[in-house]
Every structure is written in C-alpha cells, then in structure tokens.
Amino acid sequence: MSTSIIVSMRSTYSCIKYLRCSFFSTQIEQPANKITGKVVNVAIIGAPNSGKSTLINKIMERKICAASNKVHTTTKLARAICYEKDTQIIFLDTPGVVSDKEQKKYKLPVSMLGACEKSLRCANVVGVVHDVSNKWMRDSIHQDVISMLNSVGNIPSFLILNKVDQLKSKKQLLATIRNLTNGVIAGRPMPNSDRSQSFKNKLQRGYSHFSDVFLVSALTGDGVGAIKEYLISNAKVANLQYSPGYWTDQTPEELIEETVRAKFLDFLPQEIPYNLKTSLEYYDELEEDEKVVCSVVVECPSERIARLISGAGGGRLQQIKSYTRNDLMDLFKKTVVIDLQLKVKNKSIDDIQNK
Numbered sequence: 001m002s003t004s005i006i007v008s009m010r011s012t013y014s015c016i017k018y019l020r021c022s023f024f025s026t027q028i029e030q031p032a033n034k035i036t037g038k039v040v041n042v043a044i045i046g047a048p049n050s051g052k053s054t055l056i057n058k059i060m061e062r063k064i065c066a067a068s069n070k071v072h073t074t075t076k077l078a079r080a081i082c083y084e085k086d087t088q089i090i091f092l093d094t095p096g097v098v099s100d101k102e103q104k105k106y107k108l109p110v111s112m113l114g115a116c117e118k119s120l121r122c123a124n125v126v127g128v129v130h131d132v133s134n135k136w137m138r139d140s141i142h143q144d145v146i147s148m149l150n151s152v153g154n155i156p157s158f159l160i161l162n163k164v165d166q167l168k169s170k171k172q173l174l175a176t177i178r179n180l181t182n183g184v185i186a187g188r189p190m191p192n193s194d195r196s197q198s199f200k201n202k203l204q205r206g207y208s209h210f211s212d213v214f215l216v217s218a219l220t221g222d223g224v225g226a227i228k229e230y231l232i233s234n235a236k237v238a239n240l241q242y243s244p245g246y247w248t249d250q251t252p253e254e255l256i257e258e259t260v261r262a263k264f265l266d267f268l269p270q271e272i273p274y275n276l277k278t279s280l281e282y283y284d285e286l287e288e289d290e291k292v293v294c295s296v297v298v299e300c301p302s303e304r305i306a307r308l309i310s311g312a313g314g315g316r317l318q319q320i321k322s323y324t325r326n327d328l329m330d331l332f333k334k335t336v337v338i339d340l341q342l343k344v345k346n347k348s349i350d351d352i353q354n355k
Helices: 003-012 050-058 102-106 112-122 144-149 171-183 224-233 252-267 304-312 310-332 349-353
Strands: 036-046 078-084 086-092 125-131 155-161 209-214 236-239 277-286 291-299 335-344
Touching: 036 078, 036 112, 036 144, 036 224, 050 078, 050 086, 050 224, 086 224, 102 171, 112 144, 112 335, 125 144, 144 209, 171 209, 209 224, 236 349, 252 277, 252 291, 252 310, 291 310, 304 335
Parallel strands: 036 086, 036 125, 125 155, 155 209, 291 335
Antiparallel strands: 036 236, 078 086, 277 291
C-alpha cells in the first residue's frame, strides 16, 4: 500500500484521533471467567541503558518494550505478559533510575521519577539488571537501586549480569559478582569469600540478599531461558490477571509511538531525539490481510532539526522508517505499512524542503 493511499485514508478519518480495534490482543482485559493458574509479577529495575527492555523482549520473543542505544528510552511503567506452562509471568518494565537533573536535561516525563517505586509495590519478585560491560560501573550497583532494594527487603530479588559476552576474563566476572553481592548469594557466602575482611568497607557497593545470579546476554539471548524457568518456579497459584492470549497492557497506539520514538533515539545524535514529539495520526488493523496500517507524525522544534532528521533527499527518514517497520513487524507478527511525517508546528517536511 503506497503512502498516497495512507494519506487518503488519514484524511477520511480526520475527525477521529485514533481508530481502535476492539478485539486487538494488546487491549487491557481481565479474564471474563476466572482462570486458575500460577502468577508472578516481576519488577525489572536497574541503571539506565543496562538492557532491561532488551532482556524482556528476548524472553517474550516480541519487541514489546521500546529499546535503543541511548539512555532513558523507557519513560513509563509498562507490562509485558508471558504465558507458559499454565503460568502467567507479568514483567514490569521500568525506566532506568533518573535524577531531577536528568529529568530536566532530557525533558523526560515527571512520572519517570516514581515509576520504579510503583513497580516494586506491584511485584512478587525483583530482578536487577546490571551492565558488566561498563568498566566504570561494573563493580557497584547504582545507589538508588540499592536504596529501592532495601525498601522492599521482604520481596525476593535476583541479580542479572547483562552483556557478559563482552567480557574476556572469567576471573574478572567472579570478582564482579563478589562485589555486587557482597560475597553472599541466597544467604550463603561465596567460595573463598571472607565477608568480615573483603567486604567490611564495601557494603554500599552491592546488595547482600540476592537469591540468585544469572549471567546473560540479552542481545543474543544467551542465558535468558534460565531466568524464565526461575520465574516459573517462583509463581504462586492464583487467578490469572489477564487472559492467556494477552501479551501487554499497552494499546497498539502506544506501542507504535514508543517504537518510533526508540528508532529516532537510535539514529539521531546527542539530545536531539529527546526534543521530538511523536503522535499517532492514523491506525487500522486489516484482519483479513494480516496487516497493520499506521501513520505517525513527529513534531520537530525547528526547521534545522527537521532537515537534519530528513537527511539528503529524505534518505535518513526513509532509513528510520524501514527499521521502524521491521521492529513493528516483529512486535505485531504481521505485515506493517507505516508512514512517517515530520512537522514543525503547522509545516510539513515537504514545505521545509521546498524552501
């Protein structure tokens, strides 16, 4: 379907902000009849860009959570729902810990400041994702994360060391685990660890109450299966919170907007993408054709930035569009037709390029 057809359909529905599909599988819905199974709510927390969303996507085998190579891609609490072996695993994807200064610098939603705490209140178990490829932060957990763990000490927690494929030394990895756990896992000291000596003055660097440690690469999927099995084993008998076919609490519109925003974060330098406003203008799901058709408008703060995003002959925008389409096809498991339009206030990118 061509862009001109999308534009035509968009004008046809100009009086409607969104066209929703009543039976789309991402709509929030409690089971009509109570279904008994096992349920576990797991809050995934950690420092910015540690790989939380990428990990959840790999476990889910869908790109439900927006992920990019920049910090603060996730700006709100979102749920990804996995159903396996009569067990419903509800992942609570949270923004990385953010300070007031960062919130203002990147113009992030104020709601980000309390999103992690909110997820902890809903959780039965807490997973802490830690990036071991970052040499500056490898051997210490973010202080805000430690504070959050201390505030919910009654909730079981486990440590996920991500990006282990980027480490060459296993000896270095063992030292990192000792530092992050204070030499204690599941209440037992690690082999060759002397808590009274080695960690006497380092308790602030790690957390002593992790029940388990997992070594993974969220990008390649190595080790993520063990996390799923661990969560299934920690699930409790309960009525399912969502129907088995549901895999997120986000609407299709939200999923599309977040995917587009993440791709702009990937392709644009520095703080430029944080200043863009993304909004879905048209959405439809064509059931018979197994196709999703959508149009997204991205508002730029200036004509200069709009030209930068578009690139020579619109090449950069087309590249972003192509990668966005691929991610949405992975998300919806259907053919996706998407139109991306840049605007500066009431001007379109065509107006800007024709100047």
